[in-house]
Amino acid sequence: MLAAAVHAQGIPNDPLYRSSGSWGQSYPDQWGLQRIGFPPTEPTAWTLESPQAQPVTVAVIDSGLDYTHPDFPRDALWRNPQEKLNGIDDDRNGYIDDVIGWNFVEDTNNPWDRSGHGTLIAGIIAAASDNGVGIAGINRHARIMPLAVLNLAGRGRSSDIAAAIDYAAAHGARVINLSFGGEAASPVEVQAVQRALQAGAVVVLAAGNLGRDTAGFGLANIPGVLVVAATDTEDQRARFSNFGRAVSISAPGVDILGLRARGTDLVRTSGAAAYRERAALVGSDGGYYRASGTSFAAAFVSGVASWILAQRPELTGAQVTRMMVQSARDIGPPGVDPLTGYGLIDARAALAADPEFWTTAQIDHVELTLRDGRPVVRVTGTADANQFAAAHLRLAPVAYPNDWIEPAAALTQPVRAAALAEIDVQSLRGSRRWIAQLVVTHQNGRTRETRHLIDLGPAP
């Protein structure tokens, strides 16, 4: 009864969840978890949990998992119900004795984590919560399916990655976490991700840590993939985080605390310069570890996706993806922006979101062209919603960003990847540089905006 009362209260008792400054920093040790809707004070998202919550399988396609970690619950490890440890491929899936997953790197049934990367991710999602030990994970209903594809250097063969994605989808993973950026993806990987999406999985992809635009990246540009950028404690895009039109959403990715796989020192292994050995270890027994990267931002999104599916198993992967994206809290440049996407993931808002609701405000490009021999600025993009009411395009001089003009008529019909407006250049005298703001209004009154710079170049 006591445990039930504690859960009803919703605030876990894990010491590193409640502490701050354990490595001399000014913020809570699990600041990221707290920032996305799970703070240690009411209202916290955990209090919204359904008493009928169901287990949810989450494939962590990564470096493996230390499944013996004392703060990783035994029942948070996925089990293959059709496989026995007997030297026989009982379920005839091509993998002998794959009782808890598979190690594609070593071609064994032991997805042990040698680098520590995958264990950090798994712990963010599913570390034991409210057990009085260490950290709290997001979702105590998550069942982690560890599929090892990354070697010590963090690299994986595309054939292994594709096979692991197929394995995850075939064995009922409702969430697939891919924390390896994936700038150059082979067609086999792209096709495997497309199959997983068609099978109804939520596919979460780290944007990557090169500080680059993800335009042209193989996996990031597959429609339906959730691409996650990393933010810092000020809700700013982390400097290392990749960015671009493909970014869907943001989540904390700086100084993130997780489980340390036994014997690992991830930052050292990844070759960071000026790293003092064991400096990232946390806890008297070194059982915890802190690291930065979009990998861990992706883990937060996977954790929230699985947490929503635990409460509402009837939802499709596309619905869960939409609920998280559409309910994200706007950060960075106003509206949808290429640095942070729709904004910071918000677990409470995502669970409460209407699974059908969506609005899109997107400016693809701006060009100077001629219409009936007169110079015009053509603004192309998408203004749409599941229940579209109207869209407005407004302009303000860069030097006077509050002096909005509305040089074109409001849109009363949705526009998809077509001209939103053609603005007579005559109406843009007075400034060569303008901020264009597209605001889409849903029939429920909610709005979505995005902005784009219009540069007319030097004065003629």
Ligand SMILES: [Ca+2]
């Ligand atoms: Ca098998």
Ligand SMILES: [Ca+2]
């Ligand atoms: Ca714990």
Ligand SMILES: [Ca+2]
């Ligand atoms: Ca924004």
